[in-house]
Amino acid sequence: MDLKSNHTAPILADPAPISKSRLGVHSSLLAYSPPGAVFSPNLFLTVPRKKTGILDDVRASGWLDAMKSSSPPHKKTREFNNELASADTDVAYRTWMVKYPSALTSFEQITNFAKGKRMALFLDYDGTLSPIVDNPDCAFMSTDMRAAVEKVAKYFPTAIISGRSRDKVVYEFVGLTDLYYAGSHGMDIMGPVRQFSDDHANCIRSTDKQQGKEVNLFQPASEFLPMIDEVFNSLVNSTKEIKGAKVENNKFCVSVHYRNVDEKNWTTVAQRVHDVIRNYPRLRLTHGRKVLEVRPVINWDKGKAVTFLLESLGA
Numbered sequence: 001m002d003l004k005s006n007h008t009a010p011i012l013a014d015p016a017p018i019s020k021s022r023l024g025v026h027s028s029l030l031a032y033s034p035p036g037a038v039f040s041p042n043l044f045l046t047v048p049r050k051k052t053g054i055l056d057d058v059r060a061s062g063w064l065d066a067m068k069s070s071s072p073p074h075k076k077t078r079e080f081n082n083e084l085a086s087a088d089t090d091v092a093y094r095t096w097m098v099k100y101p102s103a104l105t106s107f108e109q110i111t112n113f114a115k116g117k118r119m120a121l122f123l124d125y126d127g128t129l130s131p132i133v134d135n136p137d138c139a140f141m142s143t144d145m146r147a148a149v150e151k152v153a154k155y156f157p158t159a160i161i162s163g164r165s166r167d168k169v170v171y172e173f174v175g176l177t178d179l180y181y182a183g184s185h186g187m188d189i190m191g192p193v194r195q196f197s198d199d200h201a202n203c204i205r206s207t208d209k210q211q212g213k214e215v216n217l218f219q220p221a222s223e224f225l226p227m228i229d230e231v232f233n234s235l236v237n238s239t240k241e242i243k244g245a246k247v248e249n250n251k252f253c254v255s256v257h258y259r260n261v262d263e264k265n266w267t268t269v270a271q272r273v274h275d276v277i278r279n280y281p282r283l284r285l286t287h288g289r290k291v292l293e294v295r296p297v298i299n300w301d302k303g304k305a306v307t308f309l310l311e312s313l314g315a
């Protein structure tokens with residue numbers, strides 16, 4: 001990438017409560033304004049106040065519960081000695097499917113609704129384009145899936161929005177040109193060139209070498225890069241003795257995988273992560289599928305990345 005301009009990234013805090021999956025840190029620790037910073041009001045983030053200003057124990061703060069329920073329930077075949085557990089799983093699966101029905105069951109309805117409208121397609125990577133596998137470095141997409149994505153991208157603007165680093169998704173897994181990509185949970189967007197607006201002062205015009213074309217880069221958490229690298233190294237170090245634990249650097253966020261860790265050691269994983277990030281009040285924790293995700297406290301996520309790309313596409 002050739003960077004042609006640079007802008008200051010936003011980070012602001014506001015003392016209102018948010019979802020319990022986020023870390024309980026005192027908001028006064030979060031208000032930070034680098035000299036000369038120009039903030040977009042759209043990137044203000046509300047963070048929870050806690051009287052103590054420090055994190056609770058990993059059990060009390062609900063980390064462990066969240067770790068245990070961090071994947072959507074999978075439909076399992078009924079096991080011989082596990083009728084009751086299986087029945088529970090079935091109910092959980094059906095309930096989940098009511099809430100999140102497959103789009104394929106409503107395909108006709110969707111195509112009818114889309115008639116006369118401009119379409120854009122936004123896809124997740126892990127668990128959507130690739131199967132969930134034990135080793136995150138081996139989550140490859142099939143040849144058929146790649147061909148399908150390539151084909152659909154000829155008809156509709158298509159973007160992949162992932163929690164991974166954008167480079168990894170583009171160069172190690174997908175490898176398709178003519179797509180738009182957002183890595184690091186939407187904090188690293190490569191989209192079409194558009195008119196800059198005041199709302200998105202952090203856009204960088206860049207040349208994508210693979211695609212050989214001008215693109216817009218939007219990296220609202222760019223000032224966090226050194227912090228994320230530091231945290232990545234600390235997490236690698238503090239979890240290296242936990243068998244099966246794996247730390248992944250996703251550029252603007254870090255993942256700590258515990259899929260391959262014996263469940264009896266999950267508390268240790270949570271405690272080690274907790275101990276590292278308690279020193280970083282400008283980072284927060286979210287839960288993914290058997291993964292703890294450490295990310296900057298900014299008001300930006302995949303949903304906002306989708307909106308950003310839609311606007312970039314003139315939609």
Ligand SMILES: O=P(O)(O)OC[C@H]1O[C@H](O[C@H]2O[C@H](CO)[C@@H](O)[C@H](O)[C@H]2O)[C@H](O)[C@@H](O)[C@@H]1O
Nearest residue numbers: 125126132133134136139162163255259289291
């Ligand atoms: O937003 P996503 O693209 O879904 O990224 C979320 C995490 O995805 C990856 O981890 C998940 O998939 C792995 C490979 O199948 C699996 O081993 C892991 O247990 C899942 O959590 C990725 O490795 C993480 O860095 C992302 O945070």
